[in-house]
Amino acid sequence: MRIGQGFDVHRFADGGDGFRLGGVPIPYHRGLLAHSDGDVLLHAVTDALLGGAGLGDIGSHFPDDDPQWQDADSALLLRRAVEQVAGQGWSPVNVDATVIAQAPKLAPYVAAMRQATADALALPAQAVNVKATTSERLGFTGRGEGIAALAVILLEGRPGAA
Numbered sequence: 131m132r133i134g135q136g137f138d139v140h141r142f143a144d145g146g147d148g149f150r151l152g153g154v155p156i157p158y159h160r161g162l163l164a165h166s167d168g169d170v171l172l173h174a175v176t177d178a179l180l181g182g183a184g185l186g187d188i189g190s191h192f193p194d195d196d197p198q199w200q201d202a203d204s205a206l207l208l209r210r211a212v213e214q215v216a217g218q219g220w221s222p223v224n225v226d227a228t229v230i231a232q233a234p235k236l237a238p239y240v241a242a243m244r245q246a247t248a249d250a251l252a253l254p255a256q257a258v259n260v261k262a263t264t265s266e267r268l269g270f271t272g273r274g275e276g277i278a279a280l281a282v283i284l285l286e287g288r289p290g291a292a
């Protein structure tokens with residue numbers, strides 16, 4: 131068994147019509163700035179997955195100066211990371227993730243985020259838990275400057291077994 135953890139932040143744009151989180155479109159009056167689709171939750175999960183397998187981080191696999199990943203679907207990046215981790219003999223068991231956002235209210239989207247994140251990991255939805263919290267108006271998330279996400283993942287398998 132191995133454990134991995136991931137953390138990511140993306141800054142809000144001045145305008146826009148929403149953003150993606152956990153593979154789900156979230157309507158809002160602002161988007162998130164990023165090279166890819168800016169899915170901060172899937173980026174944290176991808177980093178946790180790669181970290182648990184000892185495979186570095188999302189930026190080393192999908193550089194943010196590579197036009198190939200411009201506006202990329204982060205679910206695709208996560209699926210690619212699952213393949214790379216499987217190549218080392220590891221597969222995900224469960225994920226627990228927290229999104230830190232003062233707004234918008236995310237509770238209505240949590241079930242869909244769970245399902246979409248689980249789909250990208252080839253796991254049942256019950257193996258993925260997504261939580262949302264504000265930071266009580268403190269710090270950059272509390273001021274509404276951006277969104278942060280944290281994730282931990284458990285991996286099972288044997289290194290070099292695949």
Ligand SMILES: Nc1ccn([C@@H]2O[C@H](COP(=O)(O)O)[C@@H](O)[C@H]2O)c(=O)n1
Pocket residue numbers: 230231232233234235236237238262263264265266
């Ligand atoms: N963007 C968010 C933040 C929080 N929630 C939900 O509200 C609950 C209370 O949040 P606190 O930060 O006051 O602890 C939290 O447990 C979430 O269920 C949300 O939906 N969207």
Ligand SMILES: C[C@@]1(CO)OP(=O)(O)OP(=O)(O)OC[C@H]1O
Pocket residue numbers: 138139163164165166167168169173188189190192193194199200201202
């Ligand atoms: C996903 C990648 C690649 O498009 O870009 P961003 O969307 O900017 O995301 P970030 O979490 O800053 O870094 C990983 C990048 O390599």
